[in-house]
Amino acid sequence: MRTIQVIGIGSGDPDHLTLQAVAAMNRVDVFFTIDKGAAKTDLSALRTELLARHVTRPHRIVEAPDPRRDRAAEAYEAAVVDWQDRREALYERMIADELDDDGCGGFLVWGDPALYDGTLRILDRIAARGEVAFDVVSIPGISSVQALAAAHRLILNRIGRAFTVTTGRRLAEGGFPADADDVVVMLDARHAYAGLPDTDLDIYWGAYVGSADEVLVRGDLQQVKDEIRRVWTRERDRKGWIMDTYLLRRRVPEPDGAA
Amino acid sequence: MRTIQVIGIGSGDPDHLTLQAVAAMNRVDVFFTIDKGAAKTDLSALRTELLARHVTRPHRIVEAPDPRRDRAAEAYEAAVVDWQDRREALYERMIADELDDDGCGGFLVWGDPALYDGTLRILDRIAARGEVAFDVVSIPGISSVQALAAAHRLILNRIGRAFTVTTGRRLAEGGFPADADDVVVMLDARHAYAGLPDTDLDIYWGAYVGSADEVLVRGDLQQVKDEIRRVWTRERDRKGWIMDTYLLRRRVPEPDGAA
Numbered sequence: 479m480r481t482i483q484v485i486g487i488g489s490g491d492p493d494h495l496t497l498q499a500v501a502a503m504n505r506v507d508v509f510f511t512i513d514k515g516a517a518k519t520d521l522s523a524l525r526t527e528l529l530a531r532h533v534t535r536p537h538r539i540v541e542a543p544d545p546r547r548d549r550a551a552e553a554y555e556a557a558v559v560d561w562q563d564r565r566e567a568l569y570e571r572m573i574a575d576e577l578d579d580d581g582c583g584g585f586l587v588w589g590d591p592a593l594y595d596g597t598l599r600i601l602d603r604i605a606a607r608g609e610v611a612f613d614v615v616s617i618p619g620i621s622s623v624q625a626l627a628a629a630h631r632l633i634l635n636r637i638g639r640a641f642t643v644t645t646g647r648r649l650a651e652g653g654f655p656a657d658a659d660d661v662v663v664m665l666d667a668r669h670a671y672a673g674l675p676d677t678d679l680d681i682y683w684g685a686y687v688g689s690a691d692e693v694l695v696r697g698d699l700q701q702v703k704d705e706i707r708r709v710w711t712r713e714r715d716r717k718g719w720i721m722d723t724y725l726l727r728r729r730v731p732e733p734d735g736a737a
Numbered sequence: 738m739r740t741i742q743v744i745g746i747g748s749g750d751p752d753h754l755t756l757q758a759v760a761a762m763n764r765v766d767v768f769f770t771i772d773k774g775a776a777k778t779d780l781s782a783l784r785t786e787l788l789a790r791h792v793t794r795p796h797r798i799v800e801a802p803d804p805r806r807d808r809a810a811e812a813y814e815a816a817v818v819d820w821q822d823r824r825e826a827l828y829e830r831m832i833a834d835e836l837d838d839d840g841c842g843g844f845l846v847w848g849d850p851a852l853y854d855g856t857l858r859i860l861d862r863i864a865a866r867g868e869v870a871f872d873v874v875s876i877p878g879i880s881s882v883q884a885l886a887a888a889h890r891l892i893l894n895r896i897g898r899a900f901t902v903t904t905g906r907r908l909a910e911g912g913f914p915a916d917a918d919d920v921v922v923m924l925d926a927r928h929a930y931a932g933l934p935d936t937d938l939d940i941y942w943g944a945y946v947g948s949a950d951e952v953l954v955r956g957d958l959q960q961v962k963d964e965i966r967r968v969w970t971r972e973r974d975r976k977g978w979i980m981d982t983y984l985l986r987r988r989v990p991e992p993d994g995a996a
Contacts, residue, residue: 492756493757494756496754497755497756591892592886593893598891602890614890616886616890618887620755620878624877628851628877631861631874631875635902637858638813642901643900644898645899647897
């Protein structure tokens, strides 16, 4: 039986790699990689570094172009599904053609396979089609949310409280959730934070968190939102791509006034 | 200047440790540890194993008893704050007494320092008191939420959607959040899931996730809730302590019927 390992490699710092991920990488016969457009150069460089530093057994790398996603589409979910359909066909072919019947394939994914990454979903769908059989192993990795929290020395939850992880798109559409005090926002390409009217929010923002390019801004949302947008634009222009994440925290007193 | 490193060591698997955590552990002069009651033996054993396997430089271990927390208190937050006050005094004394002026102290914490762990909060408060000066470094680790997701091969979010992380207490008090479809529950000592009337929820449950004792149950909440309670009781009686986590997922069709 084939095995496919989906291995979280952290969010930019090569030392985010876990010992479990290193061991998993050393079981892989074929690493499957997907071209990620503008971010490709940096991502490929990190992947190459990780393989060179940590993988001691012979392996192959099979690279495929990422199907283009229609980012202008009105129906966001439909566009994602269409793009995933094309990825699905591509992955199925790679697994069937490149892997022996008892071979081990590996996908190195940014952050954690459980957080805003579609690889596990695509593999589930390929398995359900039944054309090619394989087991799936998921290896957790340090996500950009965790790298953001560490960089700002934050605890994401407050004592006994909940927090929500959402996307920039949902924040732009629905505003700051009425019943939440702490909201982590991922995948915000449109500066959703800048459109919030709330005057009682602090923002803890970071881009390329964990990497050598890490930039951080924190403060009262209304006071720092223009600075964030400037830093975002400057860095995106400099590197050609950007990945940012932030926590929005409503200023409410904790019991006993603890911060 | 003293440095205090709060190092996430993952949620039970010694190989959850990141390379960053290993490097951080090798900068520590004094590891501070707290007695954790019933779970102490297993936790101490893992800590001892991690230090023996990975720390190559001389270091000391300073152990202090954990102040007892009043778990029967009506006011949960007040009880936590009172307990943290006593921890604060204890930590402040340990840092002042046991660490040289330029020394490096380390706390090894379960999971990730950013997720339902109070160490960073306590250190912030000690720093604010101004009696002892130190820098704080936070090193992210694999949380039990991530280990749960990996064990069940889950993606926590659905395409473009939000998810919420909350506590058993809040779930018991407020029920399944009306505006959420995916809710991760931590710190549930009272089987809050079993009291939910919802008939459209799946549960992905796990205890000791990532460790050799890992147990998993998944299925329709109403159909498996009694089994989870049985497994919980059996394992808690066997080991003397239990740490469990679960995802509640409302069954709603994804676009295109994808699972």
